[in-house]
Amino acid sequence: MFKLFRFLKPYAMVVTGILVLLFFQSIAELYLPTLMSDIVNTGIVKGDTNYILRIGGFMLIVAAVSGVCTILASFFSSKVATKFGRDIRKEVFSRAESFSLNEFDKVGTASLITRTTNDIMQVQQVTILILRMMISAPLMCIGGIIMAVSKDAELSLILVVVIPVLAGIIALVATKGVPLFKAMQVKLDKLNLVVRENLIGIRVIRAFNRIDDEKIRFTEANSDLTNTAIKVNKIMAVLMPAMIIMMNLTSVAIVWFGGIRIDSGKMQVGDMMAFIQYAMQIMFSLIMVSMMFVMIPRAEASAVRINEVLDMKPEINDPTEPKNTEKERGYIEFKDVTFSYPGAEQPAISNISFSAKPGEITAIIGGTGSGKSTLISLIPRFYDIDSGSILVDGMDIREMSQENLRKKIGFVPQKAVLFTGTISDNIRYGKEDANDMEIRHAAEIAQASEFVSNMKEGYDSMIAQGGSNVSGGQKQRLAIARALVRRPEIFIFDDSFSALDFKTDAKLRAALKSEIKDSTAIIVAQRVSTVIDADRIIVLDEGRIAGIGTHKALLNDCEIYREIVSSQLSEEELA
CATH class of the missing domain: 3.40.50.300 (P-loop containing nucleotide triphosphate hydrolases)
Incomplete structure (x- = not known):
């Protein structure tokens, strides 16, 4: 997945700004428990109202700074990730356009559609998560540990036990989940293939009365994907409850052992309250990491498939120095x-x-x-x-x-292909700057002008997706007109x-004889x-x-x- 991050280079300055905002947000959040500890230990214990108001007001300012940094970081990270996804999508589409028919046969149309849409969306979502948490989660974890140790080193031994257990749970879940996420993408390809074939071949399916068979075929592909998704979600569902249980047990342990230390005069109440908050911050940062581990495996599987398209070298390439001499x-x-x-x-x-x-x-x-x-x-x-x-x-x-x-070349394929748009747009596809007279002339030669003129809006009549609102013969004549308007050599x-x-x-x-006499x-x-x-x-x-x-x-x-x-x-x- 890191290979795709080269598309973030144009947004390096914005990403740097996001990291700076997240840094200040993390510092502010780490500072708040210490201020609260000071209010309890100094203000409340000694009954110093002015101190409480002064430090409390400063806490509000720090909290406000943290909130503003969080909002701005979220806004810019979403914007960057969306543009990042757009750029990858554009590159994948451009690369696919450069493929020969052989590469299309290798990858498959349904798979290319999935890679251009679903796979890139997975990477885009994880990029937002990474931009928001890549600085704050480690900083909150490391900073929280440092601040907790500074409050009470002996009580910090609780964290020495808890953190490895949490890390082990996250690693175990990720190990089980990664293969299933990869399998899900393959099964999604299969489902898209079945749906695409059903939609394209609906006439054949109905003509041969195979609707029930196709329903069974779809149900099998759908159930296969669903069962894998349920399996992977069951594994991932273990993660959050396990984290919450560990957080609650950690809180109980801190209060238990912290109470003993307060009773013996080795710790103040404010310090224990701050210690609990630092422990929660450490745990919360690990939860953020676990969320990344939930999404990164699927995004990684998607990134591999995207890179397969981007790394695929077209078999047909232009020469480095094309020649321009012409014989005839x-x-x-x-x-x-x-x-x-x-x-x-x-x-x-x-x-x-x-x-x-x-x-x-x-x-x-x-x-x-x-x-x-x-x-x-x-x-x-x-x-x-x-x-x-x-x-x-x-x-x-x-x-x-x-x-x-x-x-x-003016090419008219065996299977006439029309695009969504007007009849004029479809004929003009052969020559972008063709005027209305050229379009009408090409249609007349192709014997299409009669049926076009009988349509309600003539050349401005809309062609439905795939040309489903015109007959096979009409499709062929419009495809021939598209080639004629180009006036090619061949x-x-x-x-x-x-x-x-x-x-x-x-x-x-x-009609063609006179039209193509010089070609x-x-x-x-x-x-x-x-x-x-x-x-x-x-x-x-x-x-x-x-x-x-x-x-x-x-x-x-x-x-x-x-x-x-x-x-x-x-x-x-x-x-």
């Missing part, structure tokens, strides 16, 4: 490219070589699992290849910055017409009708190229392509 705008070339997913037994694609030029439409077709989506995900460098090279504008993409590479359509009817598909492809277009499709007019069709089979050519050439030369075509088109259409 939008030119793409694959040279003997092979790629395997981590842990896979065999490559997803092998020995892929082809080129695509501006003004051409390159289509990729093949059976399920043939590697179509994998191949095009390598162009924006979502993954790094195992061997070979991918050239964009004549440069290996590994020698370009990721930002410059992706600026050249268009990548990953099976982006699958949710469209044949009429809309044909109209969209006809390179790569289209992944399942339908033969979508790729039939492409300048180049690449047929993939089990991660390898089975054929490259036009529709007519492939019908004659590629058996796999003939099988795909014959499964979709009639004999009349083939002729």
Whole structure:
């Protein structure tokens, strides 16, 4: 956890101020029992009213100083800890944004959400506790012992017995609690995963009537977390009663043995009263330490998980000196490219070589699992290849910055993703400074303008979370419009017409021809009708190229392509 405290550096001056305030608060609180002892021993015993009023007034001033220091320290420590949590959250989010898809696969989306929210909140809360108590608790404990010994060294032997017992209880509870706190965070990840899958897949769950099964799955994950939480809370629940019992027993022992010493004339009543207060301060400081031990183990487990994200090095990095020389705008070339997913037994694609030029439409077709989506995900460098090279504008993409590479690409994913906001906002996501005319033009080309205009507020209509208030085909058309408004060098359509009817598909492809004539277009499709007019069709089979050519050439030369075509088109259409 201390590794995360580097984020406190910008607030070093404020933290120093908090420590100073806590120092004065602790000194004031340690001074109060001595003043009270003087009032009893001198003022009350001797009947000196003026002395009582004078020292009593000074006690009020000291108490007021202590209160002001406490309030200010609490305010500033809360403020610093909140900003500390904000900075870590920002850093974790930024780091996650820099990850390749491989790192996302390793950590998991549900776990990343938990680490960015719950884990950072645990660290933030413990930071507030540490800032408030890191000076006052040790100072009160050590100062209390010194002041108690100064009042009566022999009576202080009671503390020699009590303090090790308390320390032993705290250590035992912490030893038992730490592993359980770590387990709780893992179980919380599991619960978040179940909830997330249920919310995302609610349509599938209802369609297959698996609501009861999902309830059982959730109950198991929930009960697992609950049982661990109950177990750890039972252990921690021992701590406070044990501390209170020890405090009461200590008070009884001080009064018992202190009374004997007063009776023998070795101690004054005021000193015994002060000694009791110092003993309580020592015990209270240990209670504060125990509270830290209750929260620190869980925060430590959270800090480890946060540091795992912060220490994780992205596999895909920008070159130290990216090159800027360009051969041709939008030119793409694959040279003997092979790629395997981590842990896979065999490559997803092998020995892929082809080129695509501006003004051409390159289509990729093949059976399920043939590697179509994998191949095009390598162009924006979502993954790094195992061997070979991918050239964009004549440069290996590994020698370009990721930002410059992706600026050249308009990508439409297989699963259309929309964000909460207006339709205009979602289209403008492709080009931040796009004006209304550009947005409407992109929507018209994408065949989205008709359904948008029928909506009550048109382009200002709100898209619900995940685009749940529009159909699959409407999502795809808005995603295509988002890519079109960017006017990139390279268009990548990953099976982006699958949710469209044949009429809309044909109209969209006809409108696209003139719109993307100066760009390179790569289209992944399942339908033969979508790729039939492409300048180049690449047929993939089990991660390898089975054929490259036009529709007519492939019908004659590629058996796999003939099988795909014959499964979709009639004999009349083939002729």
